[in-house]
Amino acid sequence: MKRFNILFAAALCLSLYACKKDMTGPSVDDSILNYKIEEIPVTQDYVVGAFYYSFGGWNAAVKEEPVAGKYSYPNGKLTAGVMSQHINFGVKGGLDYFVFSFRSPNRDANNFKSDSTVIRTFIDNNGEGKMKFAMMYNFSTGSYGLSATNPLEKDKVKLEQFFQDFNRVVPYLKDPGYMKVDGKPMIYIQNAQVLYSDNNKAIYDTLRSRLGALGIQAYIVGMQDRWTPPARYQIRFQGCVDAVYHQSFSSQPNNWDRWYVLPQAIDQNWKYSKEYFAQNFGADYIPNITPAYNWLITNPTSTNPNYPRSDSGALFKQLCNVAKKNASGKTRLIMIDSFNNWQEDMQLEPALSYGELYLDIVKKQFKK
Template sequence: MKRFNIFYIAAVVLLFGACKKDLSGPSVDDNILNYDIKEIPVTQDYVVGAFYTSFGGWNANIKEVPVVGTYSMPNGVITAGVMGKHIDYAVKAGLNYFAFSFRSPNRDANNYKSDSTLVRAFINANGEGKMKFALTYNFNTNTFGGISATNPIEKDKLRMGQFYEDFHRIIPYLKDPNYMLVDGKPIVYIMNAQTLFSDNNKAIYDSLRGLMKGWGVTPYLVGMQDRWTPPARYELRFKDCVDAIYHQSLSSQINNWDRWYLLPQTIDQNWKYSKDYFEKNFRADYIPNITPAYSWKINTPTSTNPEYPRSDSGALFSKLCNVAKMNASSKTRLIMIDSWNNWVEDMQLEPSASYGELYLNIVRKQFKK
C-alpha cells in the first residue's frame, strides 16, 4: 500500500508539471513579428527613384496643397515652371531619377502622346542634367485586352509585333545622356508584367532583348508583381525573363488590419522571403518600393479600410525606409518610392504647405551619406 501511494504521488506530480507547462503556452516573445525596426546606418548611397504620376485634375477631397501650388497636366502639358521646381525639390531629397509612364502608341495612342509630352517637359526642364529619368511601360489589359492564360499573346501576331514596336519607339530616350543606367544598362520598368500572358515568356523576353540589342541598347528590365502575392506565383512570367522585380507598394491600399498594426514588420518579412526566393530561383534582383502615406478617403470618403496617415515626424515612413534598406540588393542598391506626386491618393513625396519638406529630408537622411 505504501508503495502504491508513492507511485500515485509521483504520477500526480508529473501530471501537474505537464499541465503547468501546457498552460504556459506560447508567448508574445515567440511571435515572428515581435521585433523592432532598427535604424540602418548609410555607409554607401542608395540609388533612389520615384514614380512620377500624370493626373488630370484635383479631387475636391484632397486636403493637401503643393508648395508649388496646384497644377495640371492636360494631355501631358504641365503647368509652366512646375517641372523645374519638381526637379529642384527631388535633388534636395537626393532622388536619382523620376520614372515616367509610357503606354502603347499602337494600342493607346492618346495616352502615349500625353506620356511623351510629359517626358519631353522633363527633358527640357532638366537642361543642366540635375537628375536622371527612366520609363515605365504600362502593360495592362486595357491596351492589350483579350490576352489571357488561355489566349496568350503569341496567338495574335499583330499584338505581338506591336509589343516589340512599343519598345522600338523609346530607343532614342534610352540613349539620352540623362537616362538612368544600372550597371551601364538603361533601366526599363514593366508595370503589370505578371499579366504578360505567354506560352513562353522567356522566349518573349529573349526576342525583346535581341531586338533591342540590334537597336543599340542592352536593357535592364524590371517586372512588377502585384502587391502581397507570393513570389512563386508568377514563375512562368519572370524566371529567366527580367533582371529585377518589384511589388506594387505594400504600404498603399491596405485593406487588412492585421497587416496594418505591424506594417513595417509584415512588409519586412514579405520582402525578405521574396528577395531570397527571386535571387535563388529567378536569378533576379529585388527592388523595395515604399510609399510616404496613403488615404482611401480621397476617392472613397466612406471607406473603413486602414489609413496610412502622415505625422509631424514621419516616423512610420522612416521605419519603412529602414525596411527598404534591409532588403535592397547589395549589387544595385536600388529603391523606389511610389510616388513623387500622386496627390489623388495622398501618396506624394512632393512638399506640401502642411508638412513642408519633411519627407524630402527623411529620404535624404535615410538613403544618402
C-alpha cells in the same frame, strides 16, 4: 507508505504545473513578427527612384496642398515652372531619378502623346542634368485584349505592336540623362505578371534582340502585384527580367492583421522574395515603399486601415529601414511610390502642412 505519499504528492504537483504551463499556450513573444526594426546606418549611398504621376485634375477630397501650388497635366502639359520645382525638390530629397509612364501608341494613342509630353517637359527643364529619368511601360491586358487563353503570340499584329512600342522610345533610352544600371538603360514594365504568353522567355529574348539591334542593352524590371508570393508568376519572370519589384505593400492596405505589424510583415515577405528571385530567376529585388496612403480620397466609405502621416514620419522611417535591409547589395536600388500621387496621398512632394519632412527623411535614410 509515508514515502509513497510524498512521492505521489510530488508527482501530482509536477503534473499540475505541467498542465498549467501547457494551458497558457504560445504568447506574442513566440511570434516570428515580434521584433524591432532597427535603424540601419548608411555606409554607401542607395540609388533611389520615385514614380512620377500625371493627372488631369484634383479630387475635391484631397486635403493637402502642394508647396508648388495645385497643378495639372491637360494633354500632358504641365503648368509653367512646376517641373523645375519638382526636379529641385527631388535633388534636395536625395532622389536619383524619376520614373515616367509610357503607354502604347498603337493601343492607347492619346495617353502615349500625353506621356511623351510629360517626359519631354522633364528633359527640357533638366538642362543641368540634376536628375536622371527612366521609363515604365504601362502594360495593360485590357488594351491588348490578352488573357491566359489569348496569349500575345496568338495575334501577330499585336505581337509586332508590342515590340514597336519599345522601339519608339529608343531615342529616350539613348538620352544622356537616362538612368542606367551597369551601363544598361532601365526599362520598367508595369503589370508584367499579366503579360500573358505561352513562352515569356521567347518574348523577352526577342525584345532584347530587337533593342540590341538598335544599340540598346536593356536592364528590364518587371512588376509583380502586391502581397503575392514570388513563385506565383515564375513563368512570367524566369529567364525574362533582370529585377523584380512588388506594387507597394504600404499602399492600399486592406488587411488589419498585416497593418498592425506592417514593417515586420513586409520585411519577412521581402526577405523570402529576394532570396527566391535571386536563386530561381537570377534577378535582383527592388524594395518599393510608400510615404502614406489615404483610402478616403477615392473611397469615402472605406473601412480599410489608412496609413496616415505623422509629425515625425515614424512609420515611413521604419519602412525605409526595411527597404535598406532587403535592397540588393549589388545595385542598391530603392523605389518610392510616389513623388506626386496626390490622388491617394502617396506623395513625397512638399505640402503646406508637412513641408519637406518626407524629402528630408529620404535624404537621411538613403544617403551618407
